[in-house]
Amino acid sequence: MNTFSLVVNGKRISVEAWPMARLLDVLRENGFTGTKEGCGEGECGACSVLMASRGEARKLVNSCLVPVAQAAGAEITTIEGIAIRDELHAVQQAFIDHGGAQCGICTPGMVLAAIQLLDKTPQPNSDEVRAAVAGNLCRCTGYIKIFDAILDACKRMR
Amino acid sequence: MSGSGDIDGWVGRSVPRKDGVAKVTGQARYVDDITMPHMLYGVTVRSSVPRGRIKAIHYSDKIPWEQFTIVTAANIPGENVIYLLMGDQPCLASRVINHSQEPIVLLAHSDKNLLEAARGGVTIEVEPEPGVFSIEDSLEQKEIVWGSDNILKQYHMNKGDVDSVWPSADFVVEGEYRTGAQEQLYIENNGMIATASPAEGVTVWGSMQCPYYVQKALMRLFALPAEKVRVVAAVTGGGFGGKEEYPSMIAGHAALLAWKSGRPVKMIYDRAEDMAATTKRHPSRTRHRTAVSRDGKLLGMDIEFTLDGGAYATLSAVVLSRGTIHAAGPYRCPNVRVHARAVATNYPPHGAFRGFGAPQSIFALERHLNKVAAVVGLPPEELRRRNFLHQGDLTSTGQEVREPVDLEGLLDRAFSATDYRAKVQSFARSNIGSRIKRGIGFATFMHGAGFTGSGEEYLASIVGVEATADGGAKILVAATEMGQGSSTTLAQIAADALGISFDRVTVAEQDTANVPNSGPTVASRTCMVVGKLVETAALALKAKVAEAGIAGDFSTASAAYIKIHGPLRHFAKYAAPPGIHWDDQSYQGDAYGAYAWAVYVAEVAVDTLTYEASVTDFVALQEVGRVIHPRVAAGQIEGGVAQGIGYALYENVQWKDGRMANNQMTNYIMPTAADVPPIRVLFAETPYAYGPGGAKGIGELPIDGPAPAIANALENALGVPFDEIPATPEKIMTAVRGAR
Ligand code: FES
Numbered sequence: 068m069n070t071f072s073l074v075v076n077g078k079r080i081s082v083e084a085w086p087m088a089r090l091l092d093v094l095r096e097n098g099f100t101g102t103k104e105g106c107g108e109g110e111c112g113a114c115s116v117l118m119a120s121r122g123e124a125r126k127l128v129n130s131c132l133v134p135v136a137q138a139a140g141a142e143i144t145t146i147e148g149i150a151i152r153d154e155l156h157a158v159q160q161a162f163i164d165h166g167g168a169q170c171g172i173c174t175p176g177m178v179l180a181a182i183q184l185l186d187k188t189p190q191p192n193s194d195e196v197r198a199a200v201a202g203n204l205c206r207c208t209g210y211i212k213i214f215d216a217i218l219d220a221c222k223r224m225r
Numbered sequence: 226m227s228g229s230g231d232i233d234g235w236v237g238r239s240v241p242r243k244d245g246v247a248k249v250t251g252q253a254r255y256v257d258d259i260t261m262p263h264m265l266y267g268v269t270v271r272s273s274v275p276r277g278r279i280k281a282i283h284y285s286d287k288i289p290w291e292q293f294t295i296v297t298a299a300n301i302p303g304e305n306v307i308y309l310l311m312g313d314q315p316c317l318a319s320r321v322i323n324h325s326q327e328p329i330v331l332l333a334h335s336d337k338n339l340l341e342a343a344r345g346g347v348t349i350e351v352e353p354e355p356g357v358f359s360i361e362d363s364l365e366q367k368e369i370v371w372g373s374d375n376i377l378k379q380y381h382m383n384k385g386d387v388d389s390v391w392p393s394a395d396f397v398v399e400g401e402y403r404t405g406a407q408e409q410l411y412i413e414n415n416g417m418i419a420t421a422s423p424a425e426g427v428t429v430w431g432s433m434q435c436p437y438y439v440q441k442a443l444m445r446l447f448a449l450p451a452e453k454v455r456v457v458a459a460v461t462g463g464g465f466g467g468k469e470e471y472p473s474m475i476a477g478h479a480a481l482l483a484w485k486s487g488r489p490v491k492m493i494y495d496r497a498e499d500m501a502a503t504t505k506r507h508p509s510r511t512r513h514r515t516a517v518s519r520d521g522k523l524l525g526m527d528i529e530f531t532l533d534g535g536a537y538a539t540l541s542a543v544v545l546s547r548g549t550i551h552a553a554g555p556y557r558c559p560n561v562r563v564h565a566r567a568v569a570t571n572y573p574p575h576g577a578f579r580g581f582g583a584p585q586s587i588f589a590l591e592r593h594l595n596k597v598a599a600v601v602g603l604p605p606e607e608l609r610r611r612n613f614l615h616q617g618d619l620t621s622t623g624q625e626v627r628e629p630v631d632l633e634g635l636l637d638r639a640f641s642a643t644d645y646r647a648k649v650q651s652f653a654r655s656n657i658g659s660r661i662k663r664g665i666g667f668a669t670f671m672h673g674a675g676f677t678g679s680g681e682e683y684l685a686s687i688v689g690v691e692a693t694a695d696g697g698a699k700i701l702v703a704a705t706e707m708g709q710g711s712s713t714t715l716a717q718i719a720a721d722a723l724g725i726s727f728d729r730v731t732v733a734e735q736d737t738a739n740v741p742n743s744g745p746t747v748a749s750r751t752c753m754v755v756g757k758l759v760e761t762a763a764l765a766l767k768a769k770v771a772e773a774g775i776a777g778d779f780s781t782a783s784a785a786y787i788k789i790h791g792p793l794r795h796f797a798k799y800a801a802p803p804g805i806h807w808d809d810q811s812y813q814g815d816a817y818g819a820y821a822w823a824v825y826v827a828e829v830a831v832d833t834l835t836y837e838a839s840v841t842d843f844v845a846l847q848e849v850g851r852v853i854h855p856r857v858a859a860g861q862i863e864g865g866v867a868q869g870i871g872y873a874l875y876e877n878v879q880w881k882d883g884r885m886a887n888n889q890m891t892n893y894i895m896p897t898a899a900d901v902p903p904i905r906v907l908f909a910e911t912p913y914a915y916g917p918g919g920a921k922g923i924g925e926l927p928i929d930g931p932a933p934a935i936a937n938a939l940e941n942a943l944g945v946p947f948d949e950i951p952a953t954p955e956k957i958m959t960a961v962r963g964a965r
């Protein structure tokens with residue numbers, strides 16, 4: 068086992084893990100259980116987190132495919148880091164208002180994918196919204212209310 | 226965000242979901258998010274052959290077995306069975322193997338990595354026997370793999386005398402239709418945590434739809450009374466039927482490991498195991514023979530409906546029943562015969578999946594009626610119009626339609642929403658010489674809510690409502706929240722009955738130690754049946770407070786009541802609406818308390834170079850009684866339509882030697898955000914007298930219509946019939962080339 072230092076939601080943590088341990092497991096074992104496992108093979112996006120490696124812009128990654136060694140030193144944002152205290156992010160509030168979360172298991176990943184989209188494209192059109200969450204599977208909603216939520220969130224963030 | 230003002234009450238308004246904040250912030254606790262001190266992890270060693278006899282179990286000498294907890298059938302304290310309707314399915318196979326995923330040995334250890342290695346260190350020596358892998362082989366009894374004749378269950382449904390009509394019919398139209406297996410593919414895999422000891426009994430926490438099913442199974446498995454078996458539903462990440470029966474199995478396994486090790490044991494399946502081992506939608510074959518008059522009147526329908534049940538009976542009898550009752554659809558026909566059979570094969574058992582047999586038989590019927598229309602020389606909508614059920618007519622079970630129903634009106638509205646007629650013409654023109662062929666199709670159907678026939682009476686569900694000291698109320702039900710919004714809609718119903726704010730109503734955790742048995746969370750029954758009981762219990766609670774003569778509104782009065790008299794609760798028990806009769810022998814009578822009615826219209830585009838089809842527009846119009854929560858209801862419909870699109874076009878379970886070969890999300894393809902069309906959800910609201918606030922069931926309905934509507938649209942686009950789903954590119958290619 069090695070010791071790795073990660074910055075998660077702005078706080079530095081140090082973890083004991085095998086270098087090839089999945090970032091997903093390391094996060095979950097350290098209390099960030101909002102990051103979910105749906106497939107373990109990069110298909111469902113339930114494990115999505117935002118990751119910024121040194122000097123780079125943050126991007127959405129499937130934490131089930133990222134070995135912890137690769138995340139060492141990076142800044143990671145999980146769903147737990149999105150609301151500021153009790154104040155929900157506009158995307159989270161829009162998911163509530165539009166019914167974008169049903170069973171909720173895909174929701175953390177969806178919310179992060181939406182935030183990543185709005186980071187880069189503040190005024191997305193509906194095709195861009197579809198493309199942004201095409202790597203995140205949802206079996207409950209048929210996606211329609213998720214699209215509505217994301218489009219509304221960007222209006223609110225203007 | 227809520228809809229109209231609060232004068233009208235809470236029902237009918239899109240209030241914020243009770244579970245919204247926890248879910249968008251990642252705080253909701255699913256089973257895999259729970260850990261316990263000294264917890265072990267558990268895994269299952271399964272068969273690798275689909276049928277045979279176990280000769281020996283070998284443990285590799287490279288594994289330090291003394292560190293592991295090992296459980297086989299010999300360690301089961303009670304009966305080796307996962308009890309549901311029958312006792313044919315073992316919890317752990319000891320001698321006989323009937324499918325490729327039969328669990329045989331359980332292992333537990335605190336280190337997941339060592340556990341994986343150990344799983345590979347167990348070898349099951351099996352003497353293979355030939356298996357049965359198709360409906361045909363099972364019916365022909367190539368091998369007898371279940372009972373004396375491979376028939377898990379059969380029904381003979383008979384209305385009128387179908388054999389009397391063949392000679393006088395102007396046309397007799399025959400057809401055969403098939404549907405494949407479908408994986409529920411909830412994004413949260415099955416999982417369970419158990420603690421167990423002879424002194425304390427068994428407690429499990431997990432992902433499930435039916436806490437009392439799990440309790441019943443564990444009682445048999447451990448030979449324990451109900452008070453020694455406690456089942457708690459964690460937040461459940463989707464079910465769709467896939468967490469109706471299998472949770473009893475995984476709960477049994479986790480509990481056996483906990484019982485032997487004396488430590489909490491967590492078992493969470495990974496995706497590959499969940500897809501390979503747990504239940505799927507039953508594959509089906511339906512044969513129709515229909516007598517019809519020159520003017521398009523249905524005279525007789527002879528239907529043979531067969532489901533592949535897999536290796537054990539599980540819920541096949543009930544799935545078959547629903548499929549049978551829906552097989553003749555919302556049409557008036559004096560003579561109907563359905564011979565329905567669920568047959569055994571050596572696939573892992575098929576089970577509950579949203580729609581529960583109805584999507585299969587409705588697919589067949591709605592394809593077949595297009596064929597009948599073509600033979601008679603009528604447009605498909607006109608044939609249906611001439612045969613729609615009306616108030617006062619009898620369904621195929623002889624049930625009188627007591628509520629008003631207006632299928633013609635629904636059809637007109639759906640057609641004008643989609644511009645159906647104009648599109649039929651414009652697509653026919655634009656398809657000529659075009660690589661992309663476009664088509665439009667529809668399906669008209671009904672779906673019965675609640676348990677079939679005498680099922681609800683047999684369940685005799687109980688629901689409680691309890692006043693809380695702060696003037697609010699708590700709902701006590703075993704109905705689990707798996708995303709469908711039950712914790713919100715039930716609270717709306719109670720708030721209206723009590724005359725208090727929605728915010729003051731909570732739903733208790735689904736813990737068998739605390740909530741009564743309100744029945745399983747299945748069959749679109751939660752809102753209509755359980756919701757009605759919530760309404761009844763809440764009204765009785767309010768009356769109790771009023772009788773006590775304490776002044777003030779419910780909140781003030783109930784809080785005062787509790788101070789004086791102590792706890793205040795009321796339990797309501799199911800009573801059938803008046804005049805409901807069902808005969809299990811003839812399969813005639815009032816099959817369901819209420820039906821929802823619907824017209825779904827799909828538009829497709831097919832690329833004739835790649836043979837890929839996509840759905841480009843979708844309208845789902847339904848009459849479901851009063852809509853309790855428009856946004857939740859629409860979300861249910863949209864999700865069901867997306868699953869239906871997958872069922873029709875993409876979701877193809879590939880079997881190899883009795884096991885699922887594509888048990889990964891990479892090669893079992895469900896619709897993504899890029900695949901779904903705009904889905905327009907429309908409601909017609911005719912309040913139902915015996916539903917809470919006038920509501921009927923809704924959850925299953927949307928899976929019935931998309932597949933036949935899409936297959937009909939494919940036929941419209943390409944001019945060849947699609948009688949088998951999924952219509953994968955290979956199948957479309959074969960159909961198109963075969964027609965040339
Ligand atoms: S769990 Fe990582 S993509 Fe599915």
Ligand code: FES
Nearest residue numbers: 169170173205207
């Ligand atoms: S809300 Fe259930 S998977 Fe998306």
